[in-house]
Amino acid sequence: MTIKLIAADMDGTFLDNHGEYDQVRFAKDYAALARRGIQFVIASGHQAIELATTFTDYPEMWLIGGNGAELWQRAVGLTATTFSPAATRQVLAALAPYPELQIALCGTHKVHVLTHANPQFVANMRDYYYQLETCADLTMITDPVVKFDIICPPAMTDQLVYELTPKLAGIAVPASGGQGSMDLIQPGMHKGRALKQLGEQLGISADEMLVFGDGTNDLEMFHYATHAVAMQNAPANVQANATAITGTNADNGVLAYIEQHVLA
Template identity: 30%
Template sequence: MQDVKLIATDMDHTLLTEAGELPPAFGDKLDALKAKGIQFAIASGRPLYTLKALFPKHHDQMVLICDNGAVIADHGQVIAKHLLPQATILDICATVTRQVNGHPLICGLDGAVGATADQQFDGVFREFYHRLTYRDDLQSWSGEADKVTIYLPDGNAEAVFEQLIKPRYGADFSAAVSGPVWIDIMPKNINKGTAMAQIGQRKAISADQMMAFGDTFNDAQMLSYVRYGYLVANANPGMAAYARYRTASNDDYGVVQVLDQVLAAN
């Protein structure tokens, strides 16, 4: 592990506990990694403004891979931004609400937008999208957005992905299951793996010098790309083929256990 120069982790069900909390004294780990010259990155389906709020003292010293790679910020500077066409966004919203028990959120760069009829899920949405507004008709929306996320309260995200989202949008856009109740759709060729490659090129860090942690399918490309890809013990069983290594669960602070090994080796 002495050759590790860049470490990235997913947030939900990976770094964060099931209670949605960071490991104790995690800021101290970030400071220790910085002192060793190791770059740390958050790779999440969450937007930039939410990730900044979660790391108020450290976000300017980190790389933030947001919305599964659609936006990348390096030490406070946005270095990549990939937008979905408005027509596609509106088509996704109409298709989902018409064909399944799904509730789309338009992930704008400055805030998310949902349908007024979906305000019953505000507590769920706002955990991930701190800036959130509603409108009566999503088809009247216009603006810049890099992702549509779909909330599926029935917990059938994998089935909806295979039956509806992948056949309709998979060829032209990047789509992934990001949890039992979530599906994300981004511009084509945008994922956490391509984001890691872009950061590596920018910082002259090879995939062999990278480590990453994840739990579900929107982490697959990232875990496959890096040399040291770790699944937490609570990961989706279908992810077994995408990572070489295993660590403890999020509630047992599996990410921190490996970070301690990296710090000891350096």
């Protein structure tokens, strides 16, 4: 296979269970890919600005953030598509009947949570996002919103997706991140769309792309790229949509596959 672009999800895919990666091994592989003219792209639910701080040693790397709503490269800058203020208000109104939800409004630079939100939720959001601020009322936030990050009781996740899908039709799309978490993203705004946009910009077709993922929010990326690799730690429905399976995120499954099938 001829590969010109490799895209990898972050959490549960490229990063291990401690949120880290083998920097020495990656630097070696990244340099080898660059010599062959192969782009390495990170595609994540994280903000692009946060991803940029993680990969400061690779200024030429393209980053897909906000589950496809953001596209960033240092020389080019940030391109972001956000919810309209009216859509943001409609989403918050639809979430209001669910007091058990913990909600974060994710902008391009800041993430907002309620001042009285669960302290553990706030701490987790601070670990996950680059710049977090608390506020008394989410409806008062005027920053453009890229997505909504929601934590809910694990047993409630599937039912919540089922209920919110028709309520938010045409406004937002629920994307489960696993039992207990979900994102609300803009309709048509997903990693597959961003990958297609980047490919058109770089002159790279879907059959020249290799993608890695472990979650349902990676499936559009799987469906777009010809070569899709699921992690061994991915759920069965994600693995069923892949063309190959690699090791787990804990044992460098992404780099192992690249070394064996692209760089060998």
